[in-house]
Amino acid sequence: MIQKILHLLKENNIRTYLINTDVEESHELFFIKKNLDMKRMKNVSKYELTIFNDFEKDNVKMRGSATCQIYPDMSYEDIDSKIKSAYYAASFATNPYYPLPGPEESSGYNNSSDFVTEDAIRIMTEALFADDNSSDCFINSAELFVSKHTHCTISSEGVNVSYSYNTIEGEFVAQCISSQDVETYSDFYCETPDASALREKVTEVLKITRDRSIATKINTTGKIKAIISGQYVYDLLGFYLNRSSASMIYPKYSDFKLNEQVQNDNITGDSLNISLTARYPYSSEGIAMKDLPLLKDGILNNIHGSSRFCHYLNVKPTGVYTDIKVTPGTISINEMKKGKYLHIVNFSDFQMDALSGRFGGEFRLAYYCDGETVIPVTGGSVSGSILELSDNIHLSSETQKIKGYEGPLAISIENISF
Amino acid sequence: MQKKIKSHFSESLHKFKPLMKELLDNLLTRYEYISILSQESRGNVYRVSKSGISIADSVLLAGKGTVIKIYDKKGFAEYSFNSFDKEFIKTIPSLIEDRLVPVDKFITKCINHNVYPVPHEEKITFSKASSMIIDPETLDDNVIIEKLTSIHNKGLNYDSRILDCTVCFQYMHTDKFFLSANKDLEQSLVWSTGFVQPVASSGRETHYYHQPVSGLAGAEILDDMMKHVAPSCDNVLKLISSTAITPGEYDVICMPDVTGMIAHEAFGHGVEMDMFVKDRALARKYIGKRVASDIVTMHDKASDEIEAGSYFFDDEGTISSDTLIIKDGILINGINDIQTAMKLNVTPTGNGRRESYERKAYTRMTNTYFEPGNNSIDDMIASVKDGILLENASCGMEDPKNWGIQCMVNMAREIKDGKLTGKVYSPVVLSGYVPDLLQSITMISDDFHLSGSGCCGKGYKEWVKVSDGGAAIKARVKLS
Incomplete structure (x- = not known):
């Protein structure tokens, strides 16, 4: 297929192009309680072609682009027609010129795990149900996806890279019927079968669910120190990943500037040290991705993004990052739990708005301490602005590693409304 | 009245059908039951903003390929593929037999099977197609970009505090055929969506509408x-001077988009009957019981061409229907897929x-929507002594198990x-x-508006095109 596309690009005299392909084979299992309800298998190949059209408008050099999907069954005539349409469309997508990246050596990135699919299915299914032994608190349902991918990027600028990556991911719902009948949703992700991490997660989620079943509705409101743990730490700190993206800074949605303090001018708590981490060896444009410092003591060290927006901002293109690593703090979660606090471990749907900096959500389980006793509570909500509250945050010394994030397990924030 | 035209079924899918x-x-x-669903979904996304202009094929919900569903004496298995090569297709029966069906043997240690x-x-x-006035596939890209650019420019020039006005138009043309021993169905559907989204800033905080x-x-x-454009820009300029609300219980008027989110997130997900099978939905225990005030009637309806969530048959070959979910405050029925209907021994609803x-x-x-009532929105506002008008729903999360509700609303007017x-x-x-929320509804507006611009996820994935809305409601809710 790639040869077919390249041949037609040449025939159509297309000088600038970018091709991304992904070939995936996956096995998927769907469980209800400990019963297999459905099994699936998938073999799909995807081809995405971006065509660029350079021209001048009012004496300014412009570069338009249009992206199209090529399906495996397409004939020469079908692909030829797609290319012609995309080239025509690109002449209307009038954007200031920017160069595409040329070939780059991979920076030593190596994430190619390998395993036998059937082994991964067995190991992860056994791990999922290994500690599901209680009659009143159990796994209600689960889904497991084991996938193997081969990705390839080719461009007119000489990029020709390919790499393989594997993923094992899924989700499960824990249910507890002992007091109130409640449930907790959780997901998991790894690149090689990791039975112990999954077992640990299942155990933790079963415990949270059991606690939620005895949680009482919170009636108190006001301001409090909130300790937020788990996935939501990534959601919160992901604000800095989003705000430092060239695509946010260029249209002025974000006011972040290189080498300036972006956390807070009056930090009295922990300063943030965040790195961008590469999930894949190359970006979709063929830029070699490597780990980069993002914030050092709250100061912005890098702006990340595609060649287009980075060129507009006159910074080196890095590729678009989705993953971060955050330096842990020096105090433990137990040390955070001094005085009155609300430790939130499960939200209905935590929202962090990258534009306004405001965050919030209804919590399904939190531990409320009035200064003396701790009780599990549910049904309340918290809200705040990270722009206003980032002066006095503390990161835990305990860490976690989840999809897209490695860093502190918990963050404590003073004066959150609840 | 402009003349409507029918969507055309894909020629390449037609050519592929004899092979399937x-x-x-x-x-x-080899198997007692087989169904084959082949799909071609294609469309473009056009976007104009200060960041630039983009034209791209739609990716989410798009694609061309096939899924085969197999009944293997105990339950179901599926094989998805997108190679239309004749030689590859010849290998599918052995691929299913050698690599898909035997997966069970790797997990015998801890797992049994659900038997169907x-x-x-x-x-x-049958073969059916939806109607439209202007086929977007016949429009020149330049015409669409010119229209979007003029909308974008109007927004950008509206006020100096407006940073950007992103304007987007997307269409999707989806053709499907479904084959089984007894069914041969075809449908061709076109939906279109778009948005106007001005962004304004008051310094460090940025807001959108x-x-x-x-x-x-x-x-x-x-x-x-x-x-x-003008109303959206007026609203975003109000948002940049917005403040946080004092948490508490309020009398509220929910405009149809917020009503729709309540219908969809708060109640709709709770009557998805696959959740009944898993014992994950409280609604199962409330069939035939009161769940809302007696002025509330709610539907899930795919069978008429009313909005982007409509179709003629679902992805399992079941003919679409109009399901009455709540009638005069009483929960009547849920919605289901085929396996769920088999497990619960109820009639499939085509969902x-x-x-x-x-x-x-x-x-x-x-x-998914609430039926309209008899009140004007002006009368509803006039009836509130101290409360909030909620509009511009942004997102929500379902909780069928405990009937909790969480919806984010972008604009709350005092x-x-x-x-x-x-x-x-x-x-x-x-x-x-x-x-509590549904039983607190005391007024319903006489207008009716559905919005199908977004997609619905099951949990955090599995996006499908839906619409929701209906009428404005007056209720009492907790806001924070």
């Missing part, structure tokens, strides 16, 4: 977008939907003594217990 009929016959010699009977289907054949347009329609929806041929079918909503004061709060989290 051959495969179906082959597989039916063989699906029974009535004989049916998202105004969607949508329909089971073509490019005619572009004409609706220009009229939304088995897939994100694409690549994904499993789940019970999913279509067009009402005092029956009048809007001009004070605005943002963002606001609407939360509470669903039956």
Whole structure:
């Protein structure tokens, strides 16, 4: 297929192009309680072609682009027609010129795990149900996806890279019927079968669910120190990943500037040290991705993004990052739990708005301490602005590693409304 | 009245169909039940903003491929693929037999099987298509970009505090055929969506106002977008001086988009009956019981061409229907997919939907709405002494198990003594217990509006096109 596309690009005299392909084979299992309800298998190949059209408008050099999907069954005539349409469309997508990246050596990135699919299915299914032994608190349902991918990027600028990556991911719902009948949703992700991490997660989620079943509705409101743990730490700190993206800074949605303090001018708590981490060896444009410092003591060290927006901002293109690593703090979660606090471990749907900096959500389980006793509570909500509250945050010394994030397990924030 | 035209079925899918009929016959010699769903979904996304102009094929919900569903004496298995090569297709029966069916043997240690009977289907054949006024596939890209650019420029020049005005138009043309021993169905659907989204800043904080347009329609929806520019810009300028609301219980008027989110997130997900099978939905215990005030009637309806969630048959070959969920406050029925209907021994409602041929079918909503009532919105506002008007729903999360509700609303306008004061709060989290909210409904507006600009996920994935809305409601809710 790639040869077919390249041949037609040449025939159509297309000088600038970018091709991304992904070939995936996956096995998927769907469980209800400990019963297999459905099994699936998938073999799909995807081809995405971006065509660029350079021209001048009012004496300014412009570069338009249009992206199209090529399906495996397409004939020469079908692909030829797609290319012609995309080239025509690109002449209307009038954007200031920017160069595409040329070939780059991979920076030593190596994430190619390998395993036998059937082994991964067995190991992860056994791990999922290994500690599901209680009659009143159990796994209600689960889904497991084991996938193997081969990705390839080719461009007119000489990029020709390919790499393989594997993923094992899924989700499960824990249910507890002992007091109130409640449930907790959780997901998991790894690149090689990791039975112990999954077992640990299942155990933790079963415990949270059991606690939620005895949680009482919170009636108190006001301001409090909130300790937020788990996935939501990534959601919160992901604000800095989003705000430092060239695509946010260029249209002025974000006011972040290189080498300036972006956390807070009056930090009295922990300063943030965040790195961008590469999930894949190359970006979709063929830029070699490597780990980069993002914030050092709250100061912005890098702006990340595609060649287009980075060129507009006159910074080196890095590729678009989705993953971060955050330096842990020096105090433990137990040390955070001094005085009155609300430790939130499960939200209905935590929202962090990258534009306004405001965050919030209804919590399904939190531990409320009035200064003396701790009780599990549910049904309340918290809200705040990270722009206003980032002066006095503390990161835990305990860490976690989840999809897209490695860093502190918990963050404590003073004066959150609840 | 402008003349409507019908969507055309894909020629390449038609050419592929005999090959799939051959495969179906082959597989039916080995398995008691086989169905084949082939899909071609294609469309473009046009976007104009200060960041630039982009034209791209739609990716989400798009694609061309096939899913085969097999009954293997105990339960179901599926194989998804997108190679249309004849030689590859010849290998599919052995691929299924060698690599898919035996997966069970790797997990025998901890797992049993859900056992289902063989699906029974009535004989049916049809080919249907949705209608539109302007086929977006026949429009020149330049015409669409010019229209969007003029809308974008109007927004950008509206006020110096406006940083950007992103304008987007997207259409999707989806053709599907479904084959089984008794069924040969074809459908061709076109939906279009768009939005106007001005962004304004007050310094470090930036706010947006998202105004969607949508329909089971073509490019005619572009004409609706220009009229939304000025109101959307006025609203975003109010949002930049918004403050946080004091948490508490309020009398509220929910505009149809917020009502729709309540119908969809708070109640709709709770009557997806695959959740009944898993014992994950409280609604199962409330069939035939009161769940809302007696002025509330709610539907999930795919069967008429009313909005982007409509279709003629679902992704399991079940004919679409109009499901009456709540009638005069009483919970009447839920919605289901085929496996769920088999497990619960109820009639299939035609709500088995897939994100694409690549994904499993789940019970999913279509067009979910509250029926209109008898009150004008002005009268509803006038009836509130101290409360909030909620509009511009942004997102929500379901909790079928405990009927909790959490919806984020972008704009909350203060009402005092029956009048809007001009004070605005943002963002606001609407939360509470669903039956409390539905039973607190005391007024329903006489207008009716559905919005299908977004997609619905099951948990955090499995996106399908839906619409929701209906009328404005007056209720009492918790806001924070």
